[in-house]
Amino acid sequence: MTLDEVRKEIDKIDDDLLQLLNKRMLWVQKVGEIKNKSKEIIYRPEREKQIIERLNNQSDGLLSRDAIEAIFLEIFATARNIELPERIAYLGPEGSFTHQAAESRFGALSEYMTLPTIKSVFEAVETERVRFGVVPIENNQEGIVYETVDLLNETNVNIAAELKIPVHFCLATEAENPAKIKRIYSKDIAFRQCRGFLNKYFEQHQPEEIQVESTSKAAKLAAEDPEAAAICSEIAAKLFRIPVLFHNIEDNSNNRTRFFILSKKFENLPSGNDKTTLIARLPHTDEAGVLASFLQDFKDFNINLTKIESRPYKGDEDFNFWFFIELLGYFKDDNFQKVLEKHHESIKILGSYVRNA
């Protein structure tokens, strides 16, 4: 077969795909009408997960599970926009990893609001200026983002979903090779995480390292200066149209960040593989074992706790703490309800959502 002939076959399939996608969107529009009448929530991560699992189980072609997921997440994001265009706020600037996380879940078509601080994302969700907000919660190398944890305690905002994305840095530059680079812009943490690469590739001449407040600012500066490079995300390099000289330059390729998708309410149904996040404000007491017996109740009801972080009460004279706790399961599960019966005064549930690996 010639290239032209093969391309003709691809064209035919693309025509069919487009027709099928348009047909799918007609049904999606109907879902939108039904939900509009019943005031039901549009974003149903547990339903999206079920669809992806079902398709993956029946797939016998070249597409991996990740490929199926990537394609369908974009279809769902487009579908949600047809049902009801929703605005999403994320911790900026544009080109940040949080932007990348937001786009991976809400697609290229959604309307985004870039906000400068985690607090401003919480505020936008709380005042319902946006439907969802995306903020980082933890990095597997650097640990928890305390600002996010504290705001979950202080505001009336819930968790609709979690997602984890790999943090890959690239070296983006207009320069043709490392020898021509005189300056490298990036954020302190990115320099730290790419030290091995920098030592190896800039052994002979050491470019000046200039710290800026974000990796996207670094990309912007490198786009304007042919003798400069930026250590930034791929999305930032793309945004500022700078060629990527080296991909994945971080020393530890297991570097991943977990994000929360925030919403004013949480209305997820159980998916069969859920996680619940809550805040526990245990009574202030000097009695020994208050925390131990609280945790024992989870063990007794066979609940797997996956995280516990203690945080101080701001403004408190004493050294009292509240706890940020995560566990496997859905908040209406029988065993969790038993714990809740005992401790309902101490527990504030922030959300039950599909557990992401």
Ligand SMILES: O=C(O)C(=O)C[C@]1(C(=O)O)C=C[C@@H](O)C=C1
């Ligand atoms: O089934 C729904 O509730 C829909 O709104 C449809 C649909 C889809 O495209 O399949 C879109 C958005 C939801 O997040 C889940 C699924």
